[in-house]
Amino acid sequence: MKGIGIATAAAGLGCTFPILRVLASSNVASHAQGEASSRQMGMVVDIKKCFDENVRRACARACHEEHNVPDMPDPAEEIKWIWSESYEHVFPDQAHARTADMYKDKPVLVLCNQCTSPACAKVCITGATFKRESDGIVMIDMHRCVGCRFCIAACPYGARSFNFRDPRPVLEEMGTLREDYPSRVKGAVEKCTFCVERLREGREPACVEAVKQVPGGEGALTFGDLSDPDSDVSRLLREKHTICRRISLGFGPNVFYIA
């Protein structure tokens, strides 16, 4: 009887043993950071090529028309998947007092970074936002999103937008409502998905396809599988010097910039 008591006490202590906890959490950590076996899609943006307004406008238009993203009349209710911000805002840890004129106040194309360990997925209270294992894309299950906006507060890149009102009347007014892609409802959060619906069909994201049509836009955006060493993005990342947005925060962005 006494022996059993000691055994159960030991088992109880074992559960709180630090080594066991470390083992358990290391499993979780490797999961969150993307194991070698799982794929991770990524993008390389050439900042200089995107200085051209036509290039930036072409990809934003292609994306927003493809995904039923409305052009909200009130800027406070703006919804954006891919857009431009000044160099200082995009790279606050790169810009300094003597930033070259070439980059000073220049617009840089920004989109969701599809982070390796995304803050938005960690704070999501319903599990609506998650990191998908099959391609490393940070997805939103719209059926689960309750619109708490924790993810908007958590994302350091401002990549998420909230639907303050039903977007469909605005889309209908604009005449850009696409019937084969779902729009969103009031109270849902949305962001760039790396065009999962296109990837499923073996096509490139809409923005990447759009910049190729613009003169001078070839190579402005390169998309591919980061876990495949022979992909275009992997080759570019090996050859060129690239920077990432706010890398010190440790979320592991997967959109890279050639400065």
Add this chain to the structure above:
Amino acid sequence: MAVQLNSNLEFIVMIALAVILLIPLGYGVISSAASNDTQPFLEKPDEKYDKCVRDTEYMRLNHMDLLKSIRDEVIHEGKKAEVKLKDCRECHMSRERFCDKCHNVVNLQPNCFGCHYYP
């Protein structure tokens, strides 16, 4: 005489009450017999659509579970969709004439159509 009047009145009141109580039942019987309006309207624009993705009885009871399981496979696992809601539109072209027929009878307002376009 007074007793006779009282029992007459009682009888009339009873009849009136019975009629009032039976009105909803009779209304239902008459209206359902008069119109076939609750039946969903099937449209088959093309000969190639000779059957649904599952048999009719299954679809009638479980179409929502099928759609949900496909949604989980597509969004969470990244698989290719077996059927999309826009494919349903090929045969069941009108929400008003198909989906709403049953949803209205059972007083359901599914929120599928808030995002998914279904005319």
